[in-house]
Amino acid sequence: MKVGIVRFxxxxxxxxxxxxxxxxxGEEAVMLWHKDHDLQGSDVVILPGGFSYGDYLxxxxxxxxxxxxxxxxxxxxxxxxxLGICNGFQIACEAGLLPGALLRNDAGYRSMPVTIRVEHTxxxxxxxxxxxxxxxxxxxxxxxxFAAGEDVLDQLENDAQVLFRYVDAAGxxxxxxxxxxxxxxxxxxxxxxxxxxxxxxxxERAVDPLLGSEDxxxxxxxxxxxxHA
Amino acid sequence: MTRFRVSVHIIxxxxxxxxxxxxxxxxxxTLGFAGVGEVHVGRHLVIETGAKDIAxxxxxxxxxxxxxxxxxxxxxxxxxxxVKE
Numbered sequence: 001m002k003v004g005i006v007r008f009x010x011x012x013x014x015x016x017x018x019x020x021x022x023x024x025x026g027e028e029a030v031m032l033w034h035k036d037h038d039l040q041g042s043d044v045v046i047l048p049g050g051f052s053y054g055d056y057l058x059x060x061x062x063x064x065x066x067x068x069x070x071x072x073x074x075x076x077x078x079x080x081x082x083l084g085i086c087n088g089f090q091i092a093c094e095a096g097l098l099p100g101a102l103l104r105n106d107a108g109y110r111s112m113p114v115t116i117r118v119e120h121t122x123x124x125x126x127x128x129x130x131x132x133x134x135x136x137x138x139x140x141x142x143x144x145x146f147a148a149g150e151d152v153l154d155q156l157e158n159d160a161q162v163l164f165r166y167v168d169a170a171g172x173x174x175x176x177x178x179x180x181x182x183x184x185x186x187x188x189x190x191x192x193x194x195x196x197x198x199x200x201x202x203x204e205r206a207v208d209p210l211l212g213s214e215d216x217x218x219x220x221x222x223x224x225x226x227x228h229a
Numbered sequence: 230m231t232r233f234r235v236s237v238h239i240i241x242x243x244x245x246x247x248x249x250x251x252x253x254x255x256x257x258x259t260l261g262f263a264g265v266g267e268v269h270v271g272r273h274l275v276i277e278t279g280a281k282d283i284a285x286x287x288x289x290x291x292x293x294x295x296x297x298x299x300x301x302x303x304x305x306x307x308x309x310x311x312v313k314e
Contacts, residue, residue: 058300094300101302103241106248147245147303181246 001227003029004042006072006088008063013049013085013204020204020220021046027224034066043227044081044124045072047088049140049202059102059143060090069095081124081226082196086141089188089198098191098198099156100148106181109142113212114179116164116187116201117171123190124226125197126163128218134171135215137206139179144200146182146189153184164188164199230279232314233286239299239306240271273309274298283311 003021007014014031021029030040034052039045052063063069069091076082076097084092092098115136118129129135148156156162164187168177173185180200188199203216241247249270257265276293280286287308294306 057298061297061300093302101300103245103303104248106246108248145246149302181248 001027001044001224002040002042003027003044003046003223004032004039005029005046005048006032006034006068007048008034008050008052008066008091010052010054011048011050011087013087013202016202016204017046017048017085020207020216024207024217025220025224032068034063034068036068037071039068039071039075042075044083044223045075047072047082047084047091048204049086049088052087052091055087055143058090058094059087060092060094063087063091064095073097076191076196079193079195081223083125083223084196084198085204086139086144086200086202089200090143092196092198097196098189099152099161100146100186100189102143102200103145103147104143105141105145105179110144110179111138111140112179113137114139114187114201115167115169115177116199117167117173119162119165120160122160123163123194123197123222125219125222127225128222132171133218134167135203135206135218136213137201137203137216138212139201141180141200144180144182146186146200148183156186156189157184159192161189161192161194162186163190163197164201230281232277232279233283233311234314235276235278235286235290235311236309237274237276237290237294237298237306238271238309239274239294239304240269242303242305245303271304277314283313287311
């Protein structure tokens with residue numbers, strides 16, 4: 001499996017994603033510059049966390065115009081796997097690859113561990129997990145409050161596109177467990193075709209006991225299942 | 230082609246939680262402005278552009294808002310003014 005990791009001006013989690021793929025999974029990864037016009041044969045594209053273009057205008061709003069995003073959109077349209085983490089999730093939403101939008105948190109910037117519950121396992125990024133499995137990993141964002149119209153939210157629920165929800169220690173999606181005010185405690189979603197996945201928490205920063213959690217590994221291992229299917 | 234200066238307000242859609250607006254509201258209440266109801270914090274952009282007339286300048290900025298300047302999921306916009314330079 002070859003993973004292409006896009007580096008935008010202002011990205012800051014691309015090396016963590018590289019570490020997760022290369023050192024922890026033992027797979028091949030390549031850094032892609034945002035001005036590139038070529039995914040270099042990547043099977044999976046990761047849009048990493050950070051503050052692309054300084055979050056000017058809105059988080060992700062400018063990055064979606066980078067030349068590489070045309071290739072990423074084509075890759076997604078052909079069924080290729082695209083994973084947006086944190087700022088990458090914001091970029092994917094702005095680019096129309098994922099539904100909804102990510103707004104300013106209800107209580108400012110949050111950098112802390114959270115627990116998310118896996119809601120569906122029929123995607124390339126959740127297939128190695130189990131439904132209801134709770135994973136602990138960090139968040140670090142100021143604009144992560146998932147929002148969409150009630151009709152869109154209902155449709156996402158009906159079509160099983162809500163993949164991750166913020167939950168408490170008992171696995172319940174409570175108000176207190178919601179770190180940013182996200183509607184319906186939504187931490188991550190996928191598109192209708194289920195090949196584009198976005199989430200605000202950072203699984204790539206939870207792949208080693210030294211980092212405080214290795215709960216993110218199961219998500220990356222899911223990519224392997226998909227790549228070798 | 231005439232030069233116009235178009236100003237546009239972009240504001241969070243009513244009904245969506247606006248934490249910036251709420252923080253400002255609370256601060257104004259603390260200062261004693263008891264009459265303040267809701268405050269909404271948005272963006273004000275001033276765009277200098279060439280167009281054949283005022284209507285064309287405004288139409289062009291509307292398209293800019295729809296395609297980039299405002300998020301169609303969460304924000305509304307209004308053209309606040311168009312002046313000939």
